Amino acid sequence: MxxxxxxxxxxxxxxxxxxxxxxxxxxxxxxxxxxxxxxxxxxxxxxxxxxxxxxxxxxxxxxxxxxxRPRCGVSENPSEFYTYGNKWTKNQLFWYFAMADATMLKIANRVFDIWQNYTNLNFIYSIKNPDIIISFSDNIFVHKNNPRCMKGECLFPFDGKSGVLAHAFAPRQNKCIEIHLDKGEDWYIGFNKTPLAQTSLFKVLLHEVGHTLGIKHSSDPTSIMYAFYSENTDHLSKDDIEAIQYLYGKRKESSTTNTSTTTPASTTPATNTTNETNKTKEIKLDLCDIWTNKF
Structure with a gap:
C-alpha cells in the first residue's frame, strides 16, 4: 500500500x-x-x-x-555504442571519497573490488592525486580544488530528493574525474536490504563507477548500468562484464590480489543517512593529510 x-x-x-x-x-x-x-x-x-x-x-x-523513477543524471544518447569512445590507458587507478566515514569507505572499497574482479584494473585508495573523486553534492557544486580535476561549477545541478540521484564523468587522460552524489537524497549506508523510502549508496555507486570506467547506460533492466534505480540490481550482469572486458580485457590470474586497500577512517558528511556499524579495524591518518583545500 x-x-x-x-x-x-x-x-x-x-x-x-x-x-x-x-x-x-x-x-x-x-x-x-x-x-x-x-x-x-x-x-x-x-x-x-x-x-x-x-x-x-x-x-x-x-x-x-x-x-x-529515480535515475542517474548521465544521458543515454541511444544512437551511440554501450561504451564511451575513451577509456583509461593505465590499469592502476587511485580513488578518494571526500568527507566519507568508515562505512562509506567500506562500501566504496567493495564497489571497486566488484569491478576489479572482472577486468585487468587495480583500484587503490589514495588521498593524494586520485583519478576518481567521490563526493556528496548540493544543487550548486564547485568541482574539487585539484589542478588535475575539472574547474568551476558543475553544469548538472541536482533536484533534491528522488529525481536524479547521482552522475559521473567519463575517463579523461591525465585528469581526475568526479562522481557526484545528491546530498538531498535519503541514503542508506549499509549492505542489507534497503529500508523503504531510502536509496542504497552501494547500488548507486556501483553504477556510477561504471561510468568513470567508460561504460554508458544499458537498456537491460538487469544491468547495473540501467539508468533507473532498482532495489533488485546489486551485481554486474553479463552485459556489464562484457562491456568492462571489451575496454580493459579479462582479469589476469597474476593480478587477482585485492589492491583496493584497507578502508581508512575519515570524517562524516552532512547527509541524511542510515548508517550501519563498521566492525573493521580503522587506520588512523594524520589529520594534516586531510585538509580542506587538498582537492
Missing part, C-alpha cells in the same frame, strides 16, 4: 511539473533547438524503443512510470 501511494504521488508530480521536452533534451533524445510536435513524437519513440516500452510516440502510462 505504501509503495502504491508513493507511485501515485510520483505520477501526480510528474504530470503537474514534468517538462517532457526538457527531459528528452537532457538525456539526448533530440535537440531542443529543433523541437516540433513531430520531433517530440520521434524522441518519445526513441526513448520507448531504448527501454523496450510500448512504442506509440505518446506519453503513455509505461513511459510516464519509467520517467518518474
Amino acid at each position: 505504501y509503495l502504491r501511494l508513493m507511485y501515485l504521488s510520483s505520477l501526480i508530480n510528474i504530470i503537474l511539473s514534468f517538462n517532457i521536452t526538457d527531459y528528452l533534451y537532457r538525456y539526448e533524445y533530440f535537440d531542443q533547438s529543433e523541437t516540433t510536435t513531430t520531433k517530440l513524437e520521434s524522441a518519445l519513440i526513441k526513448f520507448q524503443e531504448f527501454y523496450n516500452l510500448q512504442v506509440d510516440g505518446t506519453l503513455n502510462n509505461d513511459t510516464i512510470e519509467l520517467m518518474s
Whole structure:
C-alpha cells in the first residue's frame, strides 16, 4: 500500500511539473533547438524503443512510470555504442571519497573490488592525486580544488530528493574525474536490504563507477548500468562484464590480489543517512593529510 501511494504521488508530480521536452533534451533524445510536435513524437519513440516500452510516440502510462523513477543524471544518447569512445590507458587507478566515514569507505572499497574482479584494473585508495573523486553534492557544486580535476561549477545541478540521484564523468587522460552524489537524497549506508523510502549508496555507486570506467547506460533492466534505480540490481550482469572486458580485457590470474586497500577512517558528511556499524579495524591518518583545500 505504501509503495502504491508513493507511485501515485510520483505520477501526480510528474504530470503537474514534468517538462517532457526538457527531459528528452537532457538525456539526448533530440535537440531542443529543433523541437516540433513531430520531433517530440520521434524522441518519445526513441526513448520507448531504448527501454523496450510500448512504442506509440505518446506519453503513455509505461513511459510516464519509467520517467518518474529515480535515475542517474548521465544521458543515454541511444544512437551511440554501450561504451564511451575513451577509456583509461593505465590499469592502476587511485580513488578518494571526500568527507566519507568508515562505512562509506567500506562500501566504496567493495564497489571497486566488484569491478576489479572482472577486468585487468587495480583500484587503490589514495588521498593524494586520485583519478576518481567521490563526493556528496548540493544543487550548486564547485568541482574539487585539484589542478588535475575539472574547474568551476558543475553544469548538472541536482533536484533534491528522488529525481536524479547521482552522475559521473567519463575517463579523461591525465585528469581526475568526479562522481557526484545528491546530498538531498535519503541514503542508506549499509549492505542489507534497503529500508523503504531510502536509496542504497552501494547500488548507486556501483553504477556510477561504471561510468568513470567508460561504460554508458544499458537498456537491460538487469544491468547495473540501467539508468533507473532498482532495489533488485546489486551485481554486474553479463552485459556489464562484457562491456568492462571489451575496454580493459579479462582479469589476469597474476593480478587477482585485492589492491583496493584497507578502508581508512575519515570524517562524516552532512547527509541524511542510515548508517550501519563498521566492525573493521580503522587506520588512523594524520589529520594534516586531510585538509580542506587538498582537492
